[in-house]
Amino acid sequence: xxxxxxxxxxxxxxxxxxxxxxxxxxxxxxxxxxxxxxxxxxxxxxxxxxxxxxxxxxxxxxxxxxxxxxxxxxxxxxxxxxxxxxxxxxxxxxxxxxxxxxxxxxxxxxxxxxxxxxxxxxxxxxxxxxxxxxxxxxxxxxxxxxxxxxxxxxxxxxxxxxxxxxxxxxxxxxxxxxxxxxxxxxxxxxxxxxxxxxxxxxxxxxxxxxxxxxxxxxxxxxxxxxxxxxxxxxxxxxxxxxxxxxxxxxxxxxxxxxxxxxxxxxxxxxxxxxxxxxx
Amino acid sequence: xxxxxxxxxxxxxxxxxxxxxxxxxxxxxxxxxxxxxxxxxxxxxxxxxxxxxxxxxxxxxxxxxxxxxxxxxxxxxxxxxxxxxxxxxxxxxxxxxxxxxxxxxxxxxxxxxxxxxxxxxxxxxxxxxxxxxxxxxxxxxxxxxxxxxxxxxxxxxxxxxxxxxxxxxxxxxxxxxxxxxxxxxxxxxxxxxxxxxxxxxxxxxxxxxxxxxxxxxxxxxxxxxxxxxxxxxxxxxxxxxxxxxxxxxxxxxxxxxxxxxxxxxxxxxxxxxxxxxxxxxxxxxxxxxxxxxxxxxxxxxxxxxxxxxxxxxxxxxxxxxxxxxxxxxxxxxxxxxxxxxxxxxxxxxxxxxxxxxxxxxxxxxxxxxxxxxxxxxxxxxxxxxxxxxxxxxxxxxxxxxxxxxxxxxxxxxxxxxxxxxxxxxxxxxxxxxxxxxxxxxxxxxxxxxxxxxxxxxxxxxxxxxxxxxxxxxxxxxxxxxxxxxxxxxxxxxxxxxxxxxxxxxxxxxxxxxxxxxxxxxxxxxxxxxxxxxxxxxxxxxxxxxxxxxxxxxxxxxxxxxxxx
Numbered sequence: 073x074x075x076x077x078x079x080x081x082x083x084x085x086x087x088x089x090x091x092x093x094x095x096x097x098x099x100x101x102x103x104x105x106x107x108x109x110x111x112x113x114x115x116x117x118x119x120x121x122x123x124x125x126x127x128x129x130x131x132x133x134x135x136x137x138x139x140x141x142x143x144x145x146x147x148x149x150x151x152x153x154x155x156x157x158x159x160x161x162x163x164x165x166x167x168x169x170x171x172x173x174x175x176x177x178x179x180x181x182x183x184x185x186x187x188x189x190x191x192x193x194x195x196x197x198x199x200x201x202x203x204x205x206x207x208x209x210x211x212x213x214x215x216x217x218x219x220x221x222x223x224x225x226x227x228x229x230x231x232x233x234x235x236x237x238x239x240x241x242x243x244x245x246x247x248x249x250x251x252x253x254x255x256x257x258x259x260x261x262x263x264x265x266x267x268x269x270x271x272x273x274x275x276x277x278x279x280x281x282x283x284x285x286x287x288x289x290x291x292x293x294x295x296x297x298x299x300x301x302x303x304x305x306x307x308x309x310x311x312x313x314x315x316x317x318x319x320x321x322x323x324x325x326x327x328x329x330x331x332x333x334x335x336x337x338x339x340x341x342x343x344x345x346x347x348x349x350x351x
Numbered sequence: 352x353x354x355x356x357x358x359x360x361x362x363x364x365x366x367x368x369x370x371x372x373x374x375x376x377x378x379x380x381x382x383x384x385x386x387x388x389x390x391x392x393x394x395x396x397x398x399x400x401x402x403x404x405x406x407x408x409x410x411x412x413x414x415x416x417x418x419x420x421x422x423x424x425x426x427x428x429x430x431x432x433x434x435x436x437x438x439x440x441x442x443x444x445x446x447x448x449x450x451x452x453x454x455x456x457x458x459x460x461x462x463x464x465x466x467x468x469x470x471x472x473x474x475x476x477x478x479x480x481x482x483x484x485x486x487x488x489x490x491x492x493x494x495x496x497x498x499x500x501x502x503x504x505x506x507x508x509x510x511x512x513x514x515x516x517x518x519x520x521x522x523x524x525x526x527x528x529x530x531x532x533x534x535x536x537x538x539x540x541x542x543x544x545x546x547x548x549x550x551x552x553x554x555x556x557x558x559x560x561x562x563x564x565x566x567x568x569x570x571x572x573x574x575x576x577x578x579x580x581x582x583x584x585x586x587x588x589x590x591x592x593x594x595x596x597x598x599x600x601x602x603x604x605x606x607x608x609x610x611x612x613x614x615x616x617x618x619x620x621x622x623x624x625x626x627x628x629x630x631x632x633x634x635x636x637x638x639x640x641x642x643x644x645x646x647x648x649x650x651x652x653x654x655x656x657x658x659x660x661x662x663x664x665x666x667x668x669x670x671x672x673x674x675x676x677x678x679x680x681x682x683x684x685x686x687x688x689x690x691x692x693x694x695x696x697x698x699x700x701x702x703x704x705x706x707x708x709x710x711x712x713x714x715x716x717x718x719x720x721x722x723x724x725x726x727x728x729x730x731x732x733x734x735x736x737x738x739x740x741x742x743x744x745x746x747x748x749x750x751x752x753x754x755x756x757x758x759x760x761x762x763x764x765x766x767x768x769x770x771x772x773x774x775x776x777x778x779x780x781x782x783x784x785x786x787x788x789x790x791x792x793x794x795x796x797x798x799x800x801x802x803x804x805x806x807x808x809x810x811x812x813x814x815x816x817x818x819x820x821x822x823x824x825x826x827x828x829x830x831x832x833x834x835x836x837x838x839x840x841x842x843x844x845x846x847x848x849x850x851x852x853x854x855x856x857x858x859x860x861x862x863x864x865x866x867x868x869x870x871x872x873x874x875x876x877x878x879x880x881x882x883x884x885x886x887x888x889x890x891x892x893x894x895x896x897x898x899x900x901x902x903x904x905x906x907x908x909x910x911x912x913x914x915x
Contacts, residue, residue, distance in 0.1 A: 255714040256785065256870070257899055274789050277867040277915055280810070 075155040076207040076216050079145055081136070081169055082112040083162055083332050084189070084197040085301065087325060094204035097145055101169070101332040102135045111137075112332050121331040122304040122339050131241040132335035136169040142176035146184055156213035157184045160200050160220060162192060163267025185213060187220050190267045193329050194299040194345045195229040202347075226350050228292055230272065231343025232281035233260040234305075238338030261285070282312055282342065289344045295320040297347040301329045304339040312342055319346070359573050367572055371524035375472045376436035380425055382568040383440055387418040389567020389577040390560060395632070397563070400556035401820065410556035413450030413731055413757075417457055418564065420447020420733070432471045437464035437481075445764065446738070450731040452557030454760035455489050455501050457734070459561075462488025475526050479516040482509040482530070493760070499545025501557030507537035508565070527569050534562040550825050603631055603647035606672045607656050610643050613664035622663055629655050641667070647674065687712050693719040695746045699793040700800055703741045704752040704784055705732060705762075708875060708904030711781055711911075718788040721746075729907055731758050737765035741773065748797045749773040750804065754784035756841065774801040779841065780813035781872060781903070782913030812861045814839045816854055816910040819846065835909070850909055851888050861914040863893045872903030872911040885910070 079097045080086060086096055100111040103121070106129050110116035125132060146157055159177060164170035170188060177184035187203075189196035203220040211219075233239055236252065239260070252258070252274075259281040261272040272288070275281050298320035302309035309326040316324060329337070371378070390397070390411075397411030424443025430436050441464035444457035466484035470477060486509040490496050511533035512526055520526050538558045542549035570577050607630075619635075626633050630648035642664075646656050653671055660666060690712060695701040704720045706712035707727025715723060722740040726732040737758075741749045749771055753762040756779040766773040774797070778784040787804040795803075815838045822831040830836050830846035837845035837857030845856040863869050869889060873882035879902065886900040903911060 255717045
């Protein structure tokens with residue numbers, strides 16, 4: 073029985089199979105649609121979420137749960153015999169989740185370590201999975217943190233946003249100028265690194281957006297893990313993943329991103345998350 | 352063209368030949384002014400020589416404005432050294448250069464001035480050398496020189512002058528006669544060298560402009576009038592009345608266009624001379640025994656040409672338009688200064704782009720342009736205007752998007768005239784400009800950004816729909832005046848009576864079924880309602896493609912489109 077457990081939130085997009093296999097605890101983010109509050113991935117299916125998204129009166133909002141939810145999760149783990157917890161979370165620059173987790177962890181002192189993934193979706197999720205592998209094999213909390221840190225440094229995340237409307241409404245990206253894409257619809261290419269969303273460029277068609285993403289991914293070198301996340305664009309993601317097979321020996325996963333992200337990026341987005349080979 | 356030698360009094364000619372055995376700065380000033388004036392007088396003839404029957408960047412206007420800027424530089428100069436005067440002309444022409452012909456003209460002056468460096472009085476040998484240097488400089492200034500253009504005329508002129516100086520011609524005036532003759536012959540040969548001219552049944556417009564400059568110089572020496580245009584009649588269909596706006600002069604409030612069938616006693620020259628006392632911008636067209644007359648006249652005089660023409664024959668149609676109101680309407684739509692432009696930091700790259708309409712300007716602004724220059728197909732900005740647009744920006748790294756083939760050279764010239772690091776990404780259409788704009792990263796490396804933006808130009812197909820300004824058959828496509836024509840990637844591709852049909856036909860050639868996005872920028876002449884109907888037709892025909900409709904507000908072009 074491992075003594076270290078990994079806790080994260082639903083925005084890490086850790087696949088359910090991996091959650092079960094590695095005993096990863098995932099705390100759902102909170103999504104609000106026109107005044108109705110849902111737990112991400114628990115009582116709101118992703119399909120239902122995207123169907124409702126375009127017709128909302130007010131922009132969908134996402135929030136961290138209360139610190140209490142994390143505290144209870146930690147306590148439950150300790151009561152099950154876990155000695156140390158690594159809580160991998162979103163960067164404070166992008167979400168209030170980090171502060172909530174820090175607050176929840178405080179009473180537990182050294183027993184709960186909070187780790188800023190600097191990433192979102194599987195950019196964080198790969199760190200969670202790799203740290204959980206260390207824990208499963210009986211590794212110490214230090215070893216799990218070390219592994220998460222190495223993975224963090226080797227994560228690359230790029231994506232294109234199909235429709236800028238949602239990102240603008242969410243108000244999360246300060247550089248997103250009001251004029252951009254108002255007159256001409258554009259596909260925005262972004263990169264997430266160290267908790268910052270950077271603008272890589274923009275194109276006008278999906279074909280060009282995907283070509284550009286592929287070109288960038290090919291410059292990364294050999295990859296240990298590769299994911300092609302999408303927001304309500306499974307066919308596009310699958311087709312695109314088949315074009316990237318040469319980049320990674322492991323099977324490429326194509327998860328639908330969490331609703332907490334979907335609320336900001338809207339439907340149609342496709343990304344590439346790569347974890348570079350670390351040895 | 353007029354054969355001067357037969358119409359000049361031989362005694363006067365002898366006297367002038369000895370007086371003009373050499374030329375100093377003062378004489379060059381007078382000759383330059385005469386060249387400008389004769390070109391101005393005949394600018395409509397130059398303007399009418401468009402290969403494509405589209406409202407185009409008018410070569411005549413561009414060359415006149417370039418020469419005007421040259422003249423302004425030396426008008427009040429008291430220099431007697433020809434080297435100083437020629438340098439002044441070259442500098443003025445350089446800054447005022449507009450359109451490709453204007454830029455080449457400015458290069459000719461640059462070479463001309465360079466050859467005369469340190470020379471006070473020019474003799475025949477030096478004149479021949481200066482013409483040769485002018486020619487060489489102009490050729491060097493163009494990446495791929497095309498024969499059958501103003502370049503060829505400059506080349507033939509230099510060759511004739513070189514031969515003449517070896518054959519013992521000893522007076523500048525005699526040399527000028529040879530030059531004018533060589534220019535005339537060269538212009539007439541242009542259709543043989545450039546098939547597209549032959550197909551369109553015209554001679555090269557820039558070439559004939561250069562001819563008029565030389566011819567004006569010669570005429571002024573012989574005291575022949577240079578303020579009355581050669582009463583030339585164009586084929587009716589060649590009248591490009593759409594462009595009248597560009598040449599409105601202060602005080603000319605009305606545009607009058609009269610169609611009439613002249614009576615037997617009609618005398619063209621007399622008619623023309625009488626019209627010249629009434630107004631400006633006179634154009635005459637003829638076809639099937641019908642005449643069309645176009646003139647700009649001052650307020651209260653708008654009926655004079657009608658009353659006068661009535662006496663010349665039977666009027667079938669009259670159109671009067673208030674130019675001042677037209678101008679106001681146009682200026683109302685302007686006002687790029689209200690647009691929110693990207694602010695650039697000293698280390699960032701600023702993009703300066705040319706936009707023909709408010710909507711397109713707005714689109715460029717939204718994509719991060721740091722400066723906008725108004726202009727396009729029908730109004731080519733000058734080197735100076737382009738320079739002004741970026742000289743005051745707080746950065747030294749600049750990229751210019753000309754968005755029109757006729758502005759590329761002036762943009763290149765502006766790039767060379769500054770200490771800033773300026774590069775031109777040679778976009779020749781609005782959609783190309785937009786595509787390049789999208790590749791911009793203001794924080795990127797200048798050279799890399801120029802390459803990235805240039806790379807986008809080939810990724811997009813652009814087309815334009817406009818109304819033919821005359822009938823022509825070109826590249827296998829027939830169109831008559833007033834019909835809608837589609838130009839695909841700069842080539843005449845389709846024609847028809849209905850805008851929608853022609854739009855579909857032009858689009859079909861772009862094979863949108865293999866592409867993703869069709870963008871339609873509709874012009875100032877179309878209502879948003881009409882534009883939406885057109886977009887619906889396109890949507891119906893290509894239901895799997897995204898259709899984007901943008902209020903471009905560009906003049907003359909009903910639709911500018913891209914497929915990507």
